[in-house]
Amino acid sequence: MARLRFAPAAFLSAAPLLFVLLWSTGFLGTKGAARNADPFAYLTVRFVLAAALMALLTAALRAPWPTRAQAGRAAVTGLLLHAGYLGGVTTAIWLGLPAGVTSVLVGVQPLLTGLLSWPVLGERVTARQWAGLGLGFAGVLLVMEGRLGGNLHGSLGSPAALGAAGFALLCTTAGTLYQRRAGADMPLLGGTTAQYVASAAALGLITLARGGGEIHWNAEFILSLTWLVLVLSVGAILLLMRLLRDLPAARVNSLFYLVPPLTVLESWLLFGERLSTVSLGGLALCVAGVALAATTPRRAPAPDPARD
Numbered sequence: 449m450a451r452l453r454f455a456p457a458a459f460l461s462a463a464p465l466l467f468v469l470l471w472s473t474g475f476l477g478t479k480g481a482a483r484n485a486d487p488f489a490y491l492t493v494r495f496v497l498a499a500a501l502m503a504l505l506t507a508a509l510r511a512p513w514p515t516r517a518q519a520g521r522a523a524v525t526g527l528l529l530h531a532g533y534l535g536g537v538t539t540a541i542w543l544g545l546p547a548g549v550t551s552v553l554v555g556v557q558p559l560l561t562g563l564l565s566w567p568v569l570g571e572r573v574t575a576r577q578w579a580g581l582g583l584g585f586a587g588v589l590l591v592m593e594g595r596l597g598g599n600l601h602g603s604l605g606s607p608a609a610l611g612a613a614g615f616a617l618l619c620t621t622a623g624t625l626y627q628r629r630a631g632a633d634m635p636l637l638g639g640t641t642a643q644y645v646a647s648a649a650a651l652g653l654i655t656l657a658r659g660g661g662e663i664h665w666n667a668e669f670i671l672s673l674t675w676l677v678l679v680l681s682v683g684a685i686l687l688l689m690r691l692l693r694d695l696p697a698a699r700v701n702s703l704f705y706l707v708p709p710l711t712v713l714e715s716w717l718l719f720g721e722r723l724s725t726v727s728l729g730g731l732a733l734c735v736a737g738v739a740l741a742a743t744t745p746r747r748a749p750a751p752d753p754a755r756d
Contacts, residue, residue: 463687464695468703470684472710475551477680478538480672486661487538492651493663494673495530498681499644505682506637513638521630526643528623530685531650536616545609551711553613555588558702560621568625571696576740584705584737590730624700627692636689644681705734 481490506513514522533554540550562581565571573581631639655661663669691700709731 463691464700464703467684467687467691468706468710470679470687471704472707472714474676474680474684475711476714477672477676478541480668481676482538482542484666484669484672485663486655486658487542488535488651488655488658489661489663490669490673491531491534491538492648492655492661494677494681495644495648495651497673497677498685499641499648501677501682502637502641502644506635506641509637511637512635514635514642518634518639519642521626522634522639522642523646525623525627525631525634526646527650528619528626530643530681531647532619533616533623535651535654536612536614536619540609540612540616543606543609543612545606545613550613550616551588551707553610554617554620555585555705557617557621557624558704559585560617561624564621564625565696569629577699577702580702580737580740581705582737583740584702584734587709587730587733587735587737588705590726590733624692627689631689632693634689636686640685640689643685702737705737709734 481494485493505511537550537554540553558581562573562577565573688700691703713731
């Protein structure tokens with residue numbers, strides 16, 4: 449039976465940075481999709497396509513399918529990490545909350561995950577990791593402050609928009625912790641397929657309950673949807689599931705601090721958006737924070753009894 453194989457050392461070295469790079473493009477793709485479609489209709493289409501692709505990939509590679517129990521746990525993860533998180537973020541932006549402010553609010557996730565890692569997972573967060581998480585969060589605030597021209601505190605949207613962003617924060621935190629605790633034995637490809645099936649069903653029902661949603665199938669929407677499905681919903685999510693399986697939750701979540709700064713850089717390169725000195729300082733803090741949270745101090749070698 450064919451399975452995806454990774455060289456553990458090489459994978460754990462390269463995958464985190466690759467994941468951050470891929471995940472940071474999500475906002476740019478969502479921007480193009482959301483301008484041409486109802487958010488829930490767009491997400492339903494995205495999850496249906498992602499589920500179909502993952503099912504085909506699972507069958508083509510003869511990878512294992514989840515058992516009924518595993519599929520149930522995968523569905524819970526999908527409803528939290530995909531339907532809940534993306535649904536909340538998209539709704540917040542759709543209701544008028546600036547994307548930068550949304551990123552700051554959802555950016556509390558690594559700190560919240562670190563706070564809950566010990567009672568939920570039994571994973572102790574070290575002082576070094578706490579320092580890194582704190583530096584990373586300060587860096588995200590600086591990046592967004594620089595991007596919004598000092599108007600961060602005056603850019604908050606409606607209570608409904610703030611509530612949607614808060615819902616997304618809770619979902620992504622709970623989904624990360626749940627996947628880390630209950631998804632260790634989940635088949636990577638087949639389990640991710642089950643996540644998308646559950647997410648597509650949930651958002652499809654919401655779309656129908658809202659009377660359906662309009663989609664303009666123009667070039668911008670098709671290109672954005674293609675990128676989001678292939679690169680984000682397949683490539684980046686498979687990397688995330690694997691990282692959550694192999695690395696401590698607090699370490700994986702510290703990577704999310706690099707997403708807003710990279711999005712700012714990409715917006716500057718692609719769209720000519722302003723990149724201030726404050727934003728550059730925030731980027732440096734984010735990098736320092738992630739490096740601090742991700743590294744493990746070397747243990748002193750055990751004493752040699754022969755030398756005593």
